[in-house]
Amino acid sequence: MIPVLFRANSTNFDTYGIGVLRDCTFCEVTEERNGAYECQFKYPVTGSLYKEIVKERLVKAKPNDTAADQVFRIYRISTPINGQITVYAQHISYDLSGIAALQFESESISPTLAMEHIFQNTATPHNFTCQTDYSAPKAFSVTKPQSVRACLGGVAGSFLDLWGGEYEWDNFKVIHHQGRGQHTGVVIEYGKNLTALEHDDDNSGAYTxxxxxxxxxxxxxxxxxxxxxxxxxxxxxxxxxxxxxxxxxxxxxxxxxxxxxxxxxxxxxxxxxxxNPLGTAIPTLTVSFEPLWKQPEYAAVLERVSLCDTVTIRHSVLGISAKAKVITTVYDTLAEKYVSITLGSAKANLLNTVSSTEAAVEEVVSQVDRFPTLMNSAIKNATGLITGQTGGYVVIHTADDNGQPYELLILDAPTIEEAVNVWRWNVGGLGFSSNGYNGPYETAITADGQIVANFITSGTLVANIIKAGVLQSQDGSSYWDLETGEVVLRAYATSEEVQEQSDRITGIEEQKMYRLVISSTHGNIFKNGNIKTTLYATVFSWDENITDTLDENQFIWTRVSDDPVTDAVWNAAHFGGSKSVDITAEDVDVQATFFCDLIDTTTRKSLLG
Missing domain, CATH: 4.10.220 (Light-harvesting Protein)
Incomplete structure (x- = not known):
């Protein structure tokens, strides 16, 4: 895949954004288990989009064999060397380090509610969502304002500290897994697909x-x-x-x-x-391998490796044969294959280290979406996904003995071997896999009447028994935790009351509320007749400066002193036509106060009330 460049505030990445970085010569994505997730690429200074590559802009790149394309924010651009710049970008989830979570405490709360409370009650607005596989309630608190990413891991009392688990960062979605990877059965073996191996057995972190x-x-x-x-x-x-x-x-x-x-x-x-396994050494294996599923003679193997998967490593010469978890992947986005994977126990992760980046806390903006809006949104989204597709491939499997069809497949690639996203329908049920033909199938409707899915959106649900950890309203304000027995109900104003207040606010906002401020270039008090200053009139509509949009004839200057006769002469000379006025000793005998009014030139009435 060729990386695509987007503007810093983009949230829709289904387009080509600013443009495709076709001149990119190198692009690698590195992801660690519960740790770093970065993209690094090189681009020539002669490239068509060279001037568009600036800090904070976003780059979409393919991070591995199975995940959807991910977005990374540029944070560093090197000085050109040999006509190329090296660009460093962090996964968009690093933005959570700059989103402030407010104080919160509960003696017993499910991880789902705790995580949603953190994401929904931030001082900084954001587009992130969250979900977790865990359900056991625990005491959880945020004792002081800190970043959302720190709440997830890296400090005492964080989600990783209390519940453990493994994070999956899917653009704006944060998924907290009990176990992220799969036991794939993939074997990386010397003489077969292993191209390089580095073995590191470190016991510096072992104790008695x-x-x-x-x-x-x-x-x-x-x-x-x-x-x-x-x-x-x-x-x-x-x-x-x-x-x-x-x-x-x-x-x-x-x-x-x-x-x-x-x-x-x-x-x-x-x-x-x-x-923390303190009693044993921390073995790690860094391997490079050739993915056999891309080779025609091994097309039926269907082996793919992702972060946190468990794979088998065999090297007969070195005497290494072990099953280990993938803790780091380095992926070549341009060639769409792994450069290397690291197996073993991570030496550092969010459990003991986290970026300390903090952002200025802005005023909280809270918005409540009611359920009908959610339902319509879900229907619209599903309709768009189904009716908006022009690609895809349909495969019908037939039996070898009688030629009868027994299975229908809908793939995102021409062949089963290449497909990553697979719909599979047979007598056992209907299922969707984002990991190729062999699954696992995270979304399924099986023949025995079961439905497996992360999220189910419905209008009316009729059931005899509902087994759940938490029953919760869409905005999270009301919930029933069935494991702890905690019930929280919140009351809201009726729609009529809300509409009435909304209309009242709209009416106020539509009124032109003007405010005029007079400023002096040399202060307001002068002694010994040494008077020389300029008075400026500045007009605000609410908090917006609109002075430049007004006609000078709308400004009427007046003077009030102890001499009404000379006041009348001065006022007549300054009846209109200037947004500023020069004041000298000739304008002030002993003491004088100057005023400015804003009028409607048609009615000659004041607009200041």
Whole structure:
């Protein structure tokens, strides 16, 4: 795929935007499990769109074999070297580092509600949506304003810290998986499709014991370190022979409402050990391979690899044979194939590191969409998806013995081997897979009456039993958490009341409310007759400066002093025709006050009320 350039504020990426970067000579996308997600490309200074490549603009690129095209925001452009610039761009989800989440606290809340609360109650408007596979409720809080991305991971008490999991970043959609990848059965083997292998077995992060502690601060400011009575917690599955202790501070988990206790310290320490395998070395394998599914002789293999998938690596010469999870992928967007994949345990991820980028907090803008609007939107979206398609390929499978058709396929490519998005319909049911013919099929209607889908939009739902974690209104204001029993109902004004207030506000906004401000170039008080200044009249309609749109004859200047006779002469001379007036000692005898009125030139009446 050739990358496509878009403007910084674009939200629709189904077009060609500013243009296709046809002169691009290099483009790679690197994604790490719960970590970095970046695009890097090179472009010649002689390219047709060279001047259009600026910071903050967006680039759409293919990130791997299976995902939809993703959008990346440019943050760095190198100085041209040998007639080429190198452009660095972060995935659009990095914008969450600049979106401010407000304080929030709940003693027991499902992850779905917690995540939706964070995304819907931000000080910065955004287009991101979220979903999670987890359902178990836990205590969750945002104790101080911080970025949405920090709430997702990287700090104590974040989603990754409490629930774990793996994130999938799909443009403006954030998906929190219990397990993102699949056990694909793909084998990368020496002599078959393995082209390069690097083995790294790092035990620098392995320990035999954990010494947890927390600092207790008294009212007078003195600090005392609290440790466990047994001091050390042994790591039972350690592979080390020499004793090695990890000393870790858990103070950040405690506060004024949850003081430091031995039991609490032990619980946090055990939870940390459960989520962090400190006893073993961290093996990683970086491999390069040739995807066999692109080779004609292996077309039926249908093997594709994605981030977080589990694959098998075999190298008979080095004696390596292991199953491991894909933790990093480097993908050549132009050639549409992997440069390398890294297998093993990630050395750094959102669990322990996150970008500290913060943005200025803007005024919150909240908008509530009612259900009929959602329903119409869903119908319109479905209609557009179905009626707007001109591509696609239909394949009918027939039995070898009698030639009877038994399966209907709708593909996004001419052959099954090349297809990524597949609709498959047979006697077992109807299903959709975004991972090729062999699935998995995330959306399906099966012959035994089951429907599998992430989101189902309906008008009226009739059911005997509904098994759910949370029943929630569309705007998230009212919900029933069936696992905790928590019920929250919110009341809103009727549509008539809302319309009445809306009409009233519209009426006020349509009125031309003028405000005139007089400013002086040299102050307002003068001594010893040393008077020389210019008065300017500036007119605002609400908060908009409209002075330049008004006729000078609409401005009437008047003077009020202790001499009414000379005031009348001065006022007659300045009856209209100027948005400013020069004031000297001749205009002020002892003391004078100057006014300016804005009039309608037709009626000669004041517009200032």
């Amino acid at each position: 014991d954990l010494l947890p502690y927390a600092v207790l601060t008294a009212e007078d400011g003195t600090e005392t370190a609290v440790t466990l009575p047994e001091v050390l917690i042994p790591i039972v599955d350690t592979t080390l022979v020499q004793r090695k202790t990890l000393i870790k501070d858990f103070t950040e988990h405690f506060g004024t409402e949850s003081p430091v206790t031995v039991d609490g310290l032990r619980a946090y320490a055990n939870n940390y050990l459960q989520n």
